[in-house]
Amino acid sequence: MSEPLLQIRNLSKRFVTPRGTIHAVSDASFDIPRGSITGLVGESGSGKTTLGRTLLRLVEPTEGQTIFDGQDLNTLSASELRDARRRMQIIYQDPVSSLNPRLRVADIITEGLRAHGIGNRASRRDKAAALLEEVGLQADHMSKFPHEFSGGQRQRIGIARALALEPEFIVADESVSALDVSIQAQVLNLLLDLRERRNLTMLFIAHDLSVVEYLCDQIIVMYLGRLVEKGPSRPLYSDPRHPYTRALLSAIPVPDPARDHSRTILRGDIPSPLDPPSGCVFRTRCPHAADICAEGVPAPVETGPNHHSFCKRTEELYATA
Amino acid sequence: MNEPVLDVRNLRVAFRARRSSVTALRDVSFTLHPGRTLALVGESGSGKSVSSLAIMGLLPPNGAVTGGAIHYRAVDGSVSDLTKASKSEMRARRGAEIAMIFQEPMSSLNPLFTIGDQIGEMLLLHTDLDARQRRQRVLEMLELVEIPAAASRIDNYPHELSGGMRQRVMIALAMVCNPALLIADEPTTALDVTIQAQILDLMRRLQKELGMSILFITHDMGVVAEMADDVAVMYAGAIVEQAGASELFARPSHPYTRGLLHSIPMPGRPEGERLVPIPGTVPPLHAMPEGCAFAPRCGLADEACREPVSLSDFAPNHRVACFHAGREVTHV
Numbered sequence: 001m002s003e004p005l006l007q008i009r010n011l012s013k014r015f016v017t018p019r020g021t022i023h024a025v026s027d028a029s030f031d032i033p034r035g036s037i038t039g040l041v042g043e044s045g046s047g048k049t050t051l052g053r054t055l056l057r058l059v060e061p062t063e064g065q066t067i068f069d070g071q072d073l074n075t076l077s078a079s080e081l082r083d084a085r086r087r088m089q090i091i092y093q094d095p096v097s098s099l100n101p102r103l104r105v106a107d108i109i110t111e112g113l114r115a116h117g118i119g120n121r122a123s124r125r126d127k128a129a130a131l132l133e134e135v136g137l138q139a140d141h142m143s144k145f146p147h148e149f150s151g152g153q154r155q156r157i158g159i160a161r162a163l164a165l166e167p168e169f170i171v172a173d174e175s176v177s178a179l180d181v182s183i184q185a186q187v188l189n190l191l192l193d194l195r196e197r198r199n200l201t202m203l204f205i206a207h208d209l210s211v212v213e214y215l216c217d218q219i220i221v222m223y224l225g226r227l228v229e230k231g232p233s234r235p236l237y238s239d240p241r242h243p244y245t246r247a248l249l250s251a252i253p254v255p256d257p258a259r260d261h262s263r264t265i266l267r268g269d270i271p272s273p274l275d276p277p278s279g280c281v282f283r284t285r286c287p288h289a290a291d292i293c294a295e296g297v298p299a300p301v302e303t304g305p306n307h308h309s310f311c312k313r314t315e316e317l318y319a320t321a
Numbered sequence: 322m323n324e325p326v327l328d329v330r331n332l333r334v335a336f337r338a339r340r341s342s343v344t345a346l347r348d349v350s351f352t353l354h355p356g357r358t359l360a361l362v363g364e365s366g367s368g369k370s371v372s373s374l375a376i377m378g379l380l381p382p383n384g385a386v387t388g389g390a391i392h393y394r395a396v397d398g399s400v401s402d403l404t405k406a407s408k409s410e411m412r413a414r415r416g417a418e419i420a421m422i423f424q425e426p427m428s429s430l431n432p433l434f435t436i437g438d439q440i441g442e443m444l445l446l447h448t449d450l451d452a453r454q455r456r457q458r459v460l461e462m463l464e465l466v467e468i469p470a471a472a473s474r475i476d477n478y479p480h481e482l483s484g485g486m487r488q489r490v491m492i493a494l495a496m497v498c499n500p501a502l503l504i505a506d507e508p509t510t511a512l513d514v515t516i517q518a519q520i521l522d523l524m525r526r527l528q529k530e531l532g533m534s535i536l537f538i539t540h541d542m543g544v545v546a547e548m549a550d551d552v553a554v555m556y557a558g559a560i561v562e563q564a565g566a567s568e569l570f571a572r573p574s575h576p577y578t579r580g581l582l583h584s585i586p587m588p589g590r591p592e593g594e595r596l597v598p599i600p601g602t603v604p605p606l607h608a609m610p611e612g613c614a615f616a617p618r619c620g621l622a623d624e625a626c627r628e629p630v631s632l633s634d635f636a637p638n639h640r641v642a643c644f645h646a647g648r649e650v651t652h653v
Contacts, residue, residue, distance in 0.1 A: 189596060
C-alpha cells in the first residue's frame with residue numbers, strides 16, 4: 001500500500017479562555033489513505049470540527065503534525081501553505097451561510113481560481129459550467145444567485161466550488177446534516193461518484209453514524225476531544241469495541257418498529273471540555289467504568305486489522321471466544 | 322376503541338403571499354385516540370408543523386384555516402371545533418389541556434426567568450395553587466423529568482442548562498397541568514443521539530404513567546418507528562399514506578413513503594449497495610402540479626396521475642393516496 005495522503009500525528013488544540021483552557025482536541029493520531037473516505041464521528045463538543053480545521057491548519061494546532069503528501073503543514077511558510085491549500089478544500093454544513101448571497105454562482109465557484117490567478121475569464125466560466133454539470137446542476141445556473149436554489153442545490157454549489165481547484169483532499173464538515181433525507185441521499189451518492197471519478201481523498205465529519213457507515217471506508221469516533229475508536233467501517237459498525245461507540249450506535253433510532261428498542265441509555269451530559277475527566281474521558285458516563293479508568297489516558301488496543309479501541313477494559317469486556 | 326381526542330377533518334390552511342395566497346394544507350384528515358401516539362412524518366414543506374400550529378390556534382398572522390374542522394374532545398367529554406374557538410377559549414386550553422413542545426428549547430424558554438418561574442407560571446395561569454404549592458409542584462415535575470438535583474436547578478436560568486436538560490424543562494413545562502394532548506414538534510431534532518435516546522425514553526415513560534395522547538411531528542423515520550402507534554406520512558401539504566406503525570413499515574405503499582425509506586442508510590445493508598434517492602425536489606407551494614403533487618418525482622407516474630388523488634383504503638386501517646399504490650417502483 002502506498003503512503004497515506006495524510007498522516008495526523010499527536011495533534012492537539014487547546015483554546016485559552018478567561019474561564020480556563022478548553023481541551024478541544026487532545027493527541028489525535030491517524031492516517032487517511034489515498035482515495036479513501038474517512039469518517040470522523042462524534043456528538044456536539046467532541047472536537048470533530050476543530051480537528052477537521054486544525055489538520056488543514058485553518059486553526060493553528062497547539063501541538064502535533066499534519067503530514068500531507070510527505071510535507072508537514074505546520075512547518076510551511078505562508079506562501080508554501082498557500083500552494084498546499086490548493087490541494088485541499090472544505091465543504092461546510094450550512095449551504096446558506098457559506099455562500100455569499102451577493103455573488104452569482106459562477107463567481108462563487110471560480111473565486112478560488114481567481115485568487116490563485118488560474119486561467120482567464122472565459123476559461124474560468126467554462127470551468128464553472130463543467131463543474132455545475134458534474135455536480136448535477138445545469139451550466140445556465142451560473143448566472144443565478146444562491147437564494148434561487150434549494151438547500152440541496154446550494155450544497156451542490158458548495159461542492160462545485162470545492163472542486164474548482166482540482167483538490168486531492170476534501171474535508172466535508174456535516175455537509176449533509178441540514179438536508180432532508182431524500183436530498184441527503186442524493187448528495188451522499190454524488191460524493192461517492194466524485195470519489196470514484198476523481199480519486200478524491202475525503203474526511204467526512206458527521207454526527208450520524210449510519211450516514212458515515214454508508215459513505216466511509218474508515219471511521220474515527222471522538223468523544224470530548226479524544227479518539228475513542230478507529231477502524232474499518234463495517235467491523236466498527238457491526239462490532240463496535242469501545243463502550244461509547246456501542247452506546248452511540250444503540251442510540252440511533254432504526255426505522256423498523258419490530259426491532260428491539262432496548263438500549264444502553266447513557267446517563268447525563270458530556271462533561272465540560274474546560275475540565276475533562278482524568279484518565280479516560282468517557283469514564284464518567286461509561287457503564288463499565290472501573291478504578292483503572294481514572295489512571296492515565298487509555299492507549300489504543302488493537303482489536304482487529306487496523307481496528308483500535310482506546311479503552312483499558314477492551315479485552316476484558318469484549319473477549320472474543 | 323374510545324372516542325378520539327382529536328379528529329381533524331379535511332383541514333385546509335392557506336397563507337397570504339404578496340399578491341396571491343398559497344395553500345399549505347390540502348384536506349388533511351387524521352384522528353388521534355386517547356393514550357396513543359400519532360406521528361406526522363414528512364420533510365421540509367410537507368405541512369406537518371403547520372398542522373400542529375393550526376391545532377394550537379397559533380398560525381402566524383398571514384395564515385388562516387380556510388376549510389375543514391378540528392374536533393377536540395375535552396376531558397369532560399364535550400367535543401368542540403377548535404377552528405371555531407375564540408382566542409380566549411384557546412388561551413384557556415393551551416398549556417392546560419393541550420400542550421406543546423418545540424424543537425429548539427433555547428428559543429422557547431425565556432432567558433430572563435428561572436426555569437422554576439416559567440413552569441410555575443403555567444400553574445399560576447391555569448390553577449388556584451398558591452406560591453408554595455406551585456413551587457412544590459414544579460419541584461415534583463423537575464424530578465419527574467429526571468433533572469438531577471432538582472431542588473437547586475429550580476432557580477437556574479435556561480442558559481445554565483445543557484440542551485438535553487432544557488428539553489427536559491420544556492417537557493416539565495408542557496406536562497405540569499397534566500394535559501390530555503401533547504403536541505411534540507421535532508422535540509429531539511436539535512439534540513445529539515445519545516441525548517435524543519434519553520428524551521424519547523422519558524416521553525414514553527411519561528405517556529405510560531400519565532396517559533396523555535401525543536401528536537408527534539418528525540422528519541425521522543427511525544424516531545417514528547420507535548414512538549408511534551399510528552403514522553401519517555405528509556408530502557407537499559397533504560397526507561399521502563396513513564396506517565398503523567407496524568403495517569406502514571412492513572408494507573409501505575405510497576411511492577413517496579418507499580422513496581423516503583430507501584433514502585435512509587440502514588444497518589445491515591449489503592456492502593457496496595447504493596441508496597436510491599428520490600430524484601428532484603419538492604415543488605414550491607405556489608407551483609404545485611395539477612393532480613398528484615409527487616408525480617414529478619415519481620417513477621410510477623403516468624397520465625392517470627394528472628387527476629387529483631385522495632386517500633383511499635388500501636388494506637384494513639391502511640390508506641394510500643396513489644393510483645398505483647403498492648406497485649414496485651422500477652428505478653432507472
